[in-house]
Amino acid sequence: MDFPGLVGPRFDPGSVWLVGAGPGDPGLLTLHAAYALGQADVVVHDALVSEAILSLAPQARLELAGKRAGGIRTQQLGINNQLIRLARQGQRVVRLKGGDPLVFGRGGEEALALAAAGIPFRIVPGISAGIGATAACSIPLTHRNLARSVAFATGHDSSGDLAAVDWHALSRGSEVLVFYMAQRRIGQIAARLIEAGRAPDEPVALISNATRPDQDVRIATLATAAEAVRAVPPGAATLILVGSVIALRPLLAAWQQTE
Amino acid sequence: MDFPGLVGPRFDPGSVWLVGAGPGDPGLLTLHAAYALGQADVVVHDALVSEAILSLAPQARLELAGKRAGGIRTQQLGINNQLIRLARQGQRVVRLKGGDPLVFGRGGEEALALAAAGIPFRIVPGISAGIGATAACSIPLTHRNLARSVAFATGHDSSGDLAAVDWHALSRGSEVLVFYMAQRRIGQIAARLIEAGRAPDEPVALISNATRPDQDVRIATLATAAEAVRAVPPGAATLILVGSVIALRPLLAAWQQTE
Numbered sequence: 001m002d003f004p005g006l007v008g009p010r011f012d013p014g015s016v017w018l019v020g021a022g023p024g025d026p027g028l029l030t031l032h033a034a035y036a037l038g039q040a041d042v043v044v045h046d047a048l049v050s051e052a053i054l055s056l057a058p059q060a061r062l063e064l065a066g067k068r069a070g071g072i073r074t075q076q077l078g079i080n081n082q083l084i085r086l087a088r089q090g091q092r093v094v095r096l097k098g099g100d101p102l103v104f105g106r107g108g109e110e111a112l113a114l115a116a117a118g119i120p121f122r123i124v125p126g127i128s129a130g131i132g133a134t135a136a137c138s139i140p141l142t143h144r145n146l147a148r149s150v151a152f153a154t155g156h157d158s159s160g161d162l163a164a165v166d167w168h169a170l171s172r173g174s175e176v177l178v179f180y181m182a183q184r185r186i187g188q189i190a191a192r193l194i195e196a197g198r199a200p201d202e203p204v205a206l207i208s209n210a211t212r213p214d215q216d217v218r219i220a221t222l223a224t225a226a227e228a229v230r231a232v233p234p235g236a237a238t239l240i241l242v243g244s245v246i247a248l249r250p251l252l253a254a255w256q257q258t259e
Numbered sequence: 260m261d262f263p264g265l266v267g268p269r270f271d272p273g274s275v276w277l278v279g280a281g282p283g284d285p286g287l288l289t290l291h292a293a294y295a296l297g298q299a300d301v302v303v304h305d306a307l308v309s310e311a312i313l314s315l316a317p318q319a320r321l322e323l324a325g326k327r328a329g330g331i332r333t334q335q336l337g338i339n340n341q342l343i344r345l346a347r348q349g350q351r352v353v354r355l356k357g358g359d360p361l362v363f364g365r366g367g368e369e370a371l372a373l374a375a376a377g378i379p380f381r382i383v384p385g386i387s388a389g390i391g392a393t394a395a396c397s398i399p400l401t402h403r404n405l406a407r408s409v410a411f412a413t414g415h416d417s418s419g420d421l422a423a424v425d426w427h428a429l430s431r432g433s434e435v436l437v438f439y440m441a442q443r444r445i446g447q448i449a450a451r452l453i454e455a456g457r458a459p460d461e462p463v464a465l466i467s468n469a470t471r472p473d474q475d476v477r478i479a480t481l482a483t484a485a486e487a488v489r490a491v492p493p494g495a496a497t498l499i500l501v502g503s504v505i506a507l508r509p510l511l512a513a514w515q516q517t518e
Contacts, residue, residue, distance in 0.1 A: 001267060001294050005315065006260045006285060009518065022289070026265060028384060031293055032286040035260050056264065100390050100400075103409075108399025108507065115514040122516045123394045125287060127384045131359050135382045140367025141359075142413075148424060150362075151433050153408040154401075165407060166431045173425060173432030174410050248367065255374040257381040259268065 008035035009122070016083050016093040016114055018107045020100040020126015021045075023133050025211035026052045032124045040094040042086050044079070048098050048237050050212060057094070065095070076106060080113035087119045098237060100128040104154045104180045128152075130178040133210030133239045137217045138252040141176060143245050149174040155182025155189065155240070171196035176243035183238045187226030193242065194222050203246035204228070208236035219246065267294035268381070275342050275352040275373055277366045279359040279385015280304075282392050284470035285311045291383045299353040301345050303338070307357050307496050309471060316353070324354070335365060339372035346378045357496060359387040363413045363439045387411075389437040392469030392498045396476045397511040400435060402504050408433040414441025414448065414499070430455035435502035442497045446485030452501065453481050462505035463487070467495035478505065 009032070011017065017036045022028035029037075037043065037057040044063045045054060054062060065082065066075040079095075086093045101107030101123060114121045130152050134141050141150055151174035153165065170177065171193050182189060183206070194200050200223035208216040220228035222242065232238050268291070270276065276295045281287035288296075296302065296316040303322045304313060313321060324341065325334040338354075345352045360366030360382060373380045389411050393400050400409055410433035412424065429436065430452050441448060442465070453459050459482035467475040479487035481501065491497050 001265045001290055002261045002263075003293050003297070003315070004261075006293075008260060008286065009516070012516075015516065025291075027267065027291040027294070028289050030281070030287050030289055030386065031260055032284075034262050034265075034290055035286070038262070056262070100394075102394055102399045102401060103390060104401050106403065108402040108504075108511075111399070111511050111515070112507065115511055118514065120514050120516050123397075125386045125391045125394045127289065127386065128390060131362060131387060131390075132384045135359075135361055135384045138382075140361045140370070142361060142363050142411075143367040144365065149410055149412040149429060151408055151410040152401075153433075169428040169431035170408060170433065172428035174412075174429065245367075248371065252367075252370050252374055255377065255379050256370070257268070257271075257274065257379050 003031065006031060008032060011036065011039040011092050012120065013090045013092055014087050015120045015122065016087050016095055017122045017124055018095045018101040018110060019124040021049045021053050021096050021098050022127040023099065023129050023136065023211045024050050024209065026056065028127045028132055028211060029053065030124060030126065033126060036094050036124060039092060041091040043094045043096055044082060045096040046098055049096055076109060080110055083110060083114060084117045084119060100126040103128040103152065129180065129210060129237065129239045133207045134241060136211045136215065136258060137205065137207055138249045138256050139205060139241065140245050140248055143248065146245050147175040147243060150176040150178060152178045152180065154180045155185040167192035168196040171198050176245055179240040182240050183229050183232060186229050186240055190222040190225045198222060202242060203244065205241040205246050206232055206238055207241065208232050208238040210239065262290065265290060267291060270295065270298040270351045271379065272349045272351055273346050274379045275346050275354055276381045276383055277354045277360040277369060278383040280308050280312050280355050280357050281386040282358065282388050282395065282470045283309050283468065285315065287386045287391055287470060288312065289383060289385065292385060295353050295383060298351060300350040302353045302355050303341060304355040305357055308355055335368060339369055342369060342373060343376045343378060359385040362387040362411065388439065388469060388496065388498045392466045393500060395470045395474065395517060396464065396466055397508045397515050398464060398500065399504055399507055402507065405504050406434040406502060409435040409437060411437045411439065413439045414444040426451035427455040430457050435504055438499040441499050442488050442491060445488050445499055449481045449484045457481060461501060462503065464500040464505050465491055465497055466500065467491050467497040469498065
């Protein structure tokens with residue numbers, strides 16, 4: 001692909017670009033993201049970023065983010081320090097994250113650490129899984145009269161606890177609910193949603209490895225989601241969607257091109 | 260920009276690609292979106308899509324979507340028919356929408372109409388304003404311990420009525436609330452949120468023309484949002500964000516590169 005009219009922003013040595021890699025298909029990178037990969041000296045990437053995307057940075061050294069041992073908090077401090085160290089060496093650093101860096105991607109923490117260290121950074125948004133994975137399997141995230149509001153929530157947080165969420169309110173506040181990193185908790189989450197008044201037969205979609213050759217979609221209900229999640233490929237990035245918009249999928253899938 | 264390793268999917272004559280244009284900066288188009296623009300015979304675009312983006316389709320005929328008179332419903336039927344007619348003529352049609360086609364973009368309705376008419380289509384996601392506009396003005400949409408859940412809602416629906424939303428639940432269900440197309444209703448919305456228990460001094464960001472040269476950001480509070488919206492540029496696409504994550508903005512903005 002060649003876009004001769006377009007010129008990317010200057011990528012200064014000693015700066016860090018926090019770049020969203022999107023759901024997996026390299027064609028869903030933004031132009032700025034693909035450009036950044038081609039310019040970088042070092043790419044610090046998450047484990048789940050696809051090979052096809054990393055191959056757009058053949059000139060760069062690849063470093064897996066936060067390889068060192070420790071809990072999530074230690075690991076995040078390690079990544080922050082890794083980025084600061086590389087930038088101080090005068091490298092052009094891409095910090096590449098699946099989806100969007102600021103949607104449950106902890107990019108805000110990395111940006112704060114860089115700002116505190118006086119390192120200039122750029123944020124390059126990406127297609128978040130909640131948007132890209134659902135489109136890839138023919139589910140409109142919003143739809144007139146079916147979904148006026150969509151909530152994106154995470155299935156785990158630093159407290160490791162579901163209690164901090166007001167499940168009753170979340171359940172009644174948005175017709176469509178999208179859960180990131182929730183496959184281990186979906187049984188508990190579904191139970192809370194049913195308690196809060198969502199119908200046990202409301203459809204649930206479990207979408208793994210979206211937009212990749214090994215995309216896997218399972219349709220269940222709130223009542224059967226805990227059972228259905230056992231069949232999800234292990235180690236995959238799985239997005240879980242709850243809402244009646246899932247019913248539109250068979251109508252659209254017959255005519256949607258995805259190859 | 261040149262990405263020699265990448266080849267786009269085949270764009271068949273007689274098919275329609277529903278393409279997200281992102282928030283405005285052409286660099287935030289996905290590779291597939293930019294590629295589609297370069298391949299299209301016709302681009303049916305919304306009024307708010309930027310000139311810089313339309314210029315990526317110099318070979319295509321540009322048609323404004325739904326030029327004919329009528330209310331929103333008639334207009335949407337008109338757009339559906341416009342797409343079907345062009346596809347049946349054997350054209351390669353790009354339907355270009357600001358942001359993402361399925362996030363308050365009515366892309367689901369267009370896809371359903373195409374499916375019903377037996378016309379193959381592809382969905383190319385875009386960076387939705389809720390994600391792209393907030394990143395552009397240094398606001399992390401989620402942040403550990405500040406935002407575990409984000410709700411995207413629309414400020415107007417087909418009933419033209421705010422009553423259909425459970426404001427109490429929306430307000431308590433997600434720490435961060437993002438409203439699309441809500442500038443006319445922000446006074447009413449803010450009042451409902453305060454009634455539901457959100458603090459009157461909670462920060463509100465009004466982001467217009469995000470990622471474009473004329474980007475305009477105003478920070479207010481729930482108590483002052485109705486007043487602040489009067490200063491927003493008329494005719495702009497304005498996104499309204501409510502949440503304590505806005506407090507992080509000055510910390511990040513000093514080191515974030517946006518030119």
